[in-house]
Amino acid sequence: MPVSSVASPLLLSLSASSSSFLSSSSVSFLPSPSSSSSFPHASVRGRPSASILRALRAEATTLPVINFTGEKVGEVALDIKAAPPSTARAVVHRALITDRQNARRGTASTLTRGEVRGGGRKPYGQKKTGKARRGSVRTPLRPGGGVIFGPKPRDWTIKINRKEKRLAISTALASAAVANDSFVVQEFDEEFATGPRTRDFVAALQRWGLDPREKAMFFSTELDNNVRLSGRNIGTLKMLTPRTLNLYDILDARKHFFTPAAIDYLNSRYGTTGFDEYEGDDGEDDGEEEGVEEQEEGEEITEEADQDAIGEAEADSIS
Structure with a gap:
């Protein structure tokens, strides 16, 4: 995958803290770059301790609610749990690395000199030629020969606990909400009842204060077909549902907007009630x-x- 496709400022801020999403200047749950040096390397690459999963705290943030024309009509509370500042960066970083590495197919494969076809006959005599000694034309030192230590198919999958992954997603959403990068839009399916229109969707984004050239994430519990068709041609917009919600798209977006039903889902899924149902286990996966x-x-x-x-x-x- 090219570097440009993943070099979003928000993703690079996990290591450089260059954006307001994870910078120390904004009011965020994620710690400042100076405190990241105090994390042990094992907290990112190794198995998380039980304190990371149990030391949670709920943060309620008020998000503005606007209608389709861009007028503010009320407010709604986003009350989800987030990791404490001392472990938030490590949890989010580990979950992001896990998602990206598990997406690798691992199908790259090359042939060694024993697998390349041909090369059974010695190309020329051992002596009296003035050339280097060759036992096969499929040697890695000649064009068309085998590959030394080339890639072979492998499984890149690494494990992350279910609790830790859920905590990373809720921490990223809570951080975006505190940084004033999120708002709620009333249901607007009726505006596209006659058919999909990308031009009207772009105009609506501009009325909501979004630049169509900047990356944004729209999260809804259900996507109307006309709304989905209207927004799928906007390359900077990610339209997600509970089934497709992922940490990478949350971090990669500059702005996040939700429907009221999506806020209720997040509060129930990533709030106090959503995490309490896993209090009895020790953070291990069902597998x-x-x-x-x-x-x-x-x-x-x-x-x-x-x-x-x-x-x-x-x-x-x-x-």
Whole structure:
């Protein structure tokens, strides 16, 4: 993937803090660059401690509600949990690296000299030629030969706990809200009831104070088909639903706007109630727990089979 496709100022701010999203000058949950040096390297690359997942705090932020014409009609509270400043940067960084690395297909492959076709015959004699000694035309030192230490198909997937990933998303959303980069728009599906019109959608963005040339994220619980068709041709706009919500698009956007139903979803999903349902576990993914259960079941089956075999052997000896 080219560097230009991922070199957004908001993403680079995780290491340089160049934008207002993660800068120390704005009121944000993420710590200042000076405090990032105090984080141990293991907190980013290794397994997070239990204190990172339990030391949460809820922050309520008031977002303005505007209508389709751009007039403010009220306010709504975004009350979601965010990581404390001492661990917020590490949690967001780890989740972002995990998402980007897990997106790699890992299908790059090259042929070694043993896999390249041909090269079984020695091209010329060992001596009396004045040339270098060659045992095969498929040597890596000649064009058309094999590749030394080339890439082979591999799995780049790395693991992140479910709690930690949810915490990173809620921290990024809360930070954007505190930085005054978010607002709420009333439902406007009826405005596009007659059909999709990208021109009207761009005009609406301008009335809402958004520059169509800057990256923005629109989050809604349900996307009307005409609204989706009207906004999909805007290259700087990401239209997300609960199924497609991800950390990369949140950090990559300069502005975020939601529908009232989306705010209710975020409050229920990433608020106090949403995290309480995972209080009983230790932050591990369900996959690992299922693997342990399958292993225990396998051991039980093996023990039963051994007992049956012992019983049969004793019966044979008695007979």
